[in-house]
Amino acid sequence: MSSLASQVILHPTVAETLKVLNTTLGRDKIYRAVQYFSRFFAWYLISKGYKLEATRWNALKGHLATARKLLRLGKPLEHLQLALRAAQTTGEVREQVTTIGRQVGYFGYLTYDAIVWANSVRFIALKPDTAAKVNKTANRFWLAGILFSIAHAVFKSARLTQEVKEVRLLSEKDIGGENARYARVRTIEALRTGTRHQFLIDILDLWIPATNIGLFNFNDGVLGIFGFITSVLALQKHWSAVNAK
Template identity: 70%
Template sequence: MASVASQVILHPAASGSLKVLATTLGRDKLYRAIQYFARFYAWFLLARGNQYDATRWNALKSHLALGRKLMRLGKPLEHLQAALRASQTASELKEQVTTIARQLGYFGYLTYDAIVWANTVRFIVLKPATAQHVNKRANQFWLAGIVFSIANCVFKTARLTAEMQSLRATSEKDVGSDNARLARLSGLDGIRSATRRQLLIDIFDVWIPAANIGLVSFNDGILGIFGLITSVLALQAQWTAVISK
């Protein structure tokens, strides 16, 4: 029994999970996955008339959402710094502009989201109409950030694909060596794969703030599934980033 327990406790998957969950991003994506599953499952239970269990899952969803807002209190400055760094970096113009706009969108979203959190925990007290306006503004900035992120991913993917095609068509004599060419192709392919993953995440995520401000009328079941999918994708990316170190 001790040997079996040791194999389970010391299994590489268990050790990897601890490494991922030791990061703020890893914990956030796990909590987000549970939050959006709870959103879907509460909708599922309500659709079948199970009010009691639906209330429990709705409470879990709400508390996880509130806890995640607390974890993100310092992130507006992080996105503002990212926007400033992007403005000072020489890059393709369309990618640079969309990167700056994306970071400013997320800065606005998380700034207003912090106000939403402060009002929810009663640290500040807003009038209901003001609280509703702040929440709507947060979702508008969130939507803008995702839209610019989608545009950035499209521009970046197109550029990387063109670079890879050009590199494949270049002779070994022009590149310098076949090993260097293959290494460059591998690096570009890795960046393109990560960009495509982000694009997929954004395509699912964009409907959540769009529904929150009334642009679309998806129910909580659909939005819960979308959020669960993107959370798992982001968690997988964080797993790869942490384990590969």
């Protein structure tokens, strides 16, 4: 029995999970996945007439949303730093501009989101209409950040596609041999895969702030599924990055 317990507790998957949970980003993505699944499942239960059963899932969704806002209190400064670093680097102009726009958008979103959190825990007291305006402004910044991220992915993907074509046209003498060509193509393809992965996340996440500010009218079931999928995709990416170290 003890041997079986040891095999379970010391299993590599358990160790990898603990490494992810030891990071703030890992915990945030897991909380987000549960939050958006709860949003979907509460909507599903209500649509089937199980309003009482949906109450606990709505409560879980609300508490996780508040917890995630607390986890992200320091992140606006991180995005501001990334925007400043992008402004100081040289590179493809369109990618640089969209990177700065994305980071500034997320900086604004998380800054206003922190005010929403402070009001929700009654650390500050905002009038209902002011709180609604702050929340709407946060979602506008979020939407702007996602749109810049999508534009960045389009520009970067086009550049990487062109780079692959150019590398394949080079002679072995120019690039240093077939092995060097293969390594270069693999590197570019890995970057392109990562760009497409983020593009998919952004395309699905886009509809959440767009609905929150009234541009679209998706129900909680659709938004819950979108949010759950993007949370799992982001968690997979973070899992690979953490456990590759």
